[in-house]
Amino acid sequence: MTSWPELEAMPNKLVNYGVTDNGIAIIELCSDSDGNPLTEGKTSVNTYTRSMWEDIDQAILNARFDDDVTVIMMIGHGEKFFSAGASINYLNTLTPRYKYFFCLHANETLSRLEQTPKLVIAALNGHAIGGGLEIAMAADIRIGLKDNGSVGLPEVSLGVLAGTGGTARLSRLVGKAKAMEIMVTGRKFSFEEAQEMDLVHDVYDSTNNEEFRSDVMDYASQFTLPYAAAKAIGNIKRSVQSGMEIPLEYHLALERELQSDLFQSNDAKTGIAAYVEKKTPRFEGA
Amino acid sequence: MGETEVLEKYKPNFEEWINQFNEWQSRIGFDSAWLGDYRFEIKFDWDSAGDTIEFGDFEGMPKWERRMQIPQQSVRDAIISMISVQGDTEFGSVEQQWHLLDSAPTEYDKKSAMRIMCEEQRHGWQMAYVLCNYFGDQGIREAQKLLERNSAANPIRGESDRPRLLGSFNEPIDNWLDFFCFTHFIDRDGKFQLKMLSTSSFKPLAASMGPMLKEESFHLGTGANGLRRIVKQGVIPVALLQKYMNKWVSTGLDLFGVDESTSAQWAYVYGIKGRYDEREAGIPADREHLNEESRMHYFDELAKEMERINKGRHEGQPELFIPSDNFNRSVGKFVDIRTDVHGEPFEGDEEAWTQYLHENLPNDEDVAELNEYFKEEWIQYREWKD
Ligand SMILES: [Fe+2]
Ligand SMILES: [Fe+2]
Numbered sequence: 001m002t003s004w005p006e007l008e009a010m011p012n013k014l015v016n017y018g019v020t021d022n023g024i025a026i027i028e029l030c031s032d033s034d035g036n037p038l039t040e041g042k043t044s045v046n047t048y049t050r051s052m053w054e055d056i057d058q059a060i061l062n063a064r065f066d067d068d069v070t071v072i073m074m075i076g077h078g079e080k081f082f083s084a085g086a087s088i089n090y091l092n093t094l095t096p097r098y099k100y101f102f103c104l105h106a107n108e109t110l111s112r113l114e115q116t117p118k119l120v121i122a123a124l125n126g127h128a129i130g131g132g133l134e135i136a137m138a139a140d141i142r143i144g145l146k147d148n149g150s151v152g153l154p155e156v157s158l159g160v161l162a163g164t165g166g167t168a169r170l171s172r173l174v175g176k177a178k179a180m181e182i183m184v185t186g187r188k189f190s191f192e193e194a195q196e197m198d199l200v201h202d203v204y205d206s207t208n209n210e211e212f213r214s215d216v217m218d219y220a221s222q223f224t225l226p227y228a229a230a231k232a233i234g235n236i237k238r239s240v241q242s243g244m245e246i247p248l249e250y251h252l253a254l255e256r257e258l259q260s261d262l263f264q265s266n267d268a269k270t271g272i273a274a275y276v277e278k279k280t281p282r283f284e285g286a
Numbered sequence: 287m288g289e290t291e292v293l294e295k296y297k298p299n300f301e302e303w304i305n306q307f308n309e310w311q312s313r314i315g316f317d318s319a320w321l322g323d324y325r326f327e328i329k330f331d332w333d334s335a336g337d338t339i340e341f342g343d344f345e346g347m348p349k350w351e352r353r354m355q356i357p358q359q360s361v362r363d364a365i366i367s368m369i370s371v372q373g374d375t376e377f378g379s380v381e382q383q384w385h386l387l388d389s390a391p392t393e394y395d396k397k398s399a400m401r402i403m404c405e406e407q408r409h410g411w412q413m414a415y416v417l418c419n420y421f422g423d424q425g426i427r428e429a430q431k432l433l434e435r436n437s438a439a440n441p442i443r444g445e446s447d448r449p450r451l452l453g454s455f456n457e458p459i460d461n462w463l464d465f466f467c468f469t470h471f472i473d474r475d476g477k478f479q480l481k482m483l484s485t486s487s488f489k490p491l492a493a494s495m496g497p498m499l500k501e502e503s504f505h506l507g508t509g510a511n512g513l514r515r516i517v518k519q520g521v522i523p524v525a526l527l528q529k530y531m532n533k534w535v536s537t538g539l540d541l542f543g544v545d546e547s548t549s550a551q552w553a554y555v556y557g558i559k560g561r562y563d564e565r566e567a568g569i570p571a572d573r574e575h576l577n578e579e580s581r582m583h584y585f586d587e588l589a590k591e592m593e594r595i596n597k598g599r600h601e602g603q604p605e606l607f608i609p610s611d612n613f614n615r616s617v618g619k620f621v622d623i624r625t626d627v628h629g630e631p632f633e634g635d636e637e638a639w640t641q642y643l644h645e646n647l648p649n650d651e652d653v654a655e656l657n658e659y660f661k662e663e664w665i666q667y668r669e670w671k672d
Pocket of ligand 1: 405406476
């Protein structure tokens with residue numbers, strides 16, 4: 001029963017960050033509909049601007065370098081949204097060249113998330129639309145709160161495409177045919193439907209947002225030390241994330257290397273010894 | 287014993303399970319009219335469930351109240367399988383027993399059997415509820431499977447029906463002597479299982495056990511009482527009764543599982559299933575011999591119960607006895623070792639052994655003889671009081 005940590009605002013005040021006692025780093029997106037820091041009376045829609053990406057980027061690096069952190073959890077502030085994606089008003093002020101660099105930076109940041117050998121969970125406490133879903137798709141596990149949001153990539157209605165990894169990741173996650181249909185129609189759909197196509201891993205029927213937060217926290221806790229072999233989880237992630245993009249022969253080679261890395265770890269010794277002695281293992285992540 | 291919480295509202299996935307349950311009832315031959323005004327309820331006794339994990343590797347941590355709090359997948363899987371097996375036995379026994387209602391010796395016995403079958407179904411509900419409510423899709427699937435299996439002993443079986451998970455729940459309960467033996471020996475085993483789960487690290491499971499144990503005591507009471515009344519009546523010869531004891535005791539002992547069981551050990555390590563006397567034991571558990579230990583407790587209790595049953599016997603009649611725990615075993619280290627009912631090594635060839643079993647376990651002639659006795663007043667009369 002892990003409790004939620006004190007979160008602190010990152011420099012641009014668009015992301016709140018904190019780490020639980022058992023090593024779960026929370027990255028909470030927090031902004032109003034224009035992508036500005038939240039002020040009294042405004043609802044959190046958690047849209048992003050370049051400033052939010054700077055905060056996200058920094059938070060990912062913090063979690064990456066923090067040896068105590070084994071799991072990263074992304075969530076939206078407030079009741080209704082995980083994230084509504086890029087702030088349209090903000091985008092409207094940018095030159096095409098600036099927009100290009102804006103997208104590039106967002107892409108690089110999500111790559112960082114994807115390449116960090118720590119499990120990333122997107123807790124979809126509300127709508128994950130457009131760029132919001134694109135962030136979630138760079139996570140390893142997605143969990144939705146029942147009847148409290150939808151997903152979709154509606155960029156087509158603005159005459160553009162989901163350009164922060166949307167077309168690339170959605171087609172990899174749900175297959176070409178399904179991805180096409182979702183993106184050319186731009187339709188929004190429920191977490192349940194998303195679960196049917198394995199886009200969302202689980203939908204929790206927690207009674208409210210607060211309970212959902214505690215449920216996903218409990219879920220995430222099973223991947224933390226000392227009960228989970230966090231290093232092995234990290235290597236599994238590395239093998240799946242990078243391996244899927246290279247030919248099978250190379251993937252198998254990568255897998256062997258990652259396995260050999262684990263064979264040399266204390267955790268493998270601990271895990272195997274505990275099994276033989278009929279104890280539950282206590283891992284150290286190395 | 288604390289206060290019992292009776293749930294008033296269910297989530298849709300359990301409502302859906304209830305629909306499947308209703309189909310199960312008619313498929314396996316249980317007429318829902320037999321329920322009378324009995325209503326299935328989900329009951330928890332949270333106070334007796336305990337707040338802190340009582341034994342095993344997680345001792346001292348708060349008990350788990352939701353699936354997500356369970357620290358490892360292997361632990362979760364073990365809990366699900368434990369609940370599924372328990373639920374499987376509950377429905378299995380109804381499939382074995384319902385056909386006896388028509389031939390009940392007295393109104394009292396008919397009503398007792400009816401009540402037992404209602405309560406077994408409630409126990410099945412309780413286990414299915416815990417699966418559906420706490421274990422997501424995996425739990426819902428397991429709860430459905432409880433309704434897809436059908437005891438091999440049920441006279442009504444479909445072609446594709448898979449049997450119940452444990453041997454005793456596929457054994458035919460052919461007549462009312464079998465019924466009393468089953469409730470006395472097998473429901474008593476059930477009591478042991480429930481007691482062992484009552485200290486579980488998974489709180490909803492532990493909290494289910496209080497109300498179930500209360501009901502279960504009526505079941506084994508019915509068995510013990512039935513056997514006492516048969517002995518008192520003195521119509522069925524003790525020698526014939528003894529054969530039924532021999533049959534059901536060995537079955538009951540087998541139910542405790544293999545010796546040096548690793549799954550019992552894991553269940554203990556995970557804090558899921560304790561010793562029969564976990565809260566009173568006062569000494570560390572012998573983790574490698576958990577099944578053996580509970581089996582011994584059970585065996586001791588059988589001996590004590592048998593003394594009480596014997597008290598009513600007619601003058602000059604021999605005493606009924608509990609056969610050796612080595613006799614006729616299908617599980618454990620005595621599987622391949624032949625002993626007589628007193629536990630002495632059996633000397634003799636294959637043929638002699640077959641003959642010995644024929645003489646000491648109910649055979650076809652015994653069943654025919656028994657059916658003749660059933661035409662008489664073979665059991666002491668008892669009035670049903672509401
Ligand atoms: Fe029962
Ligand atoms: Fe029972």
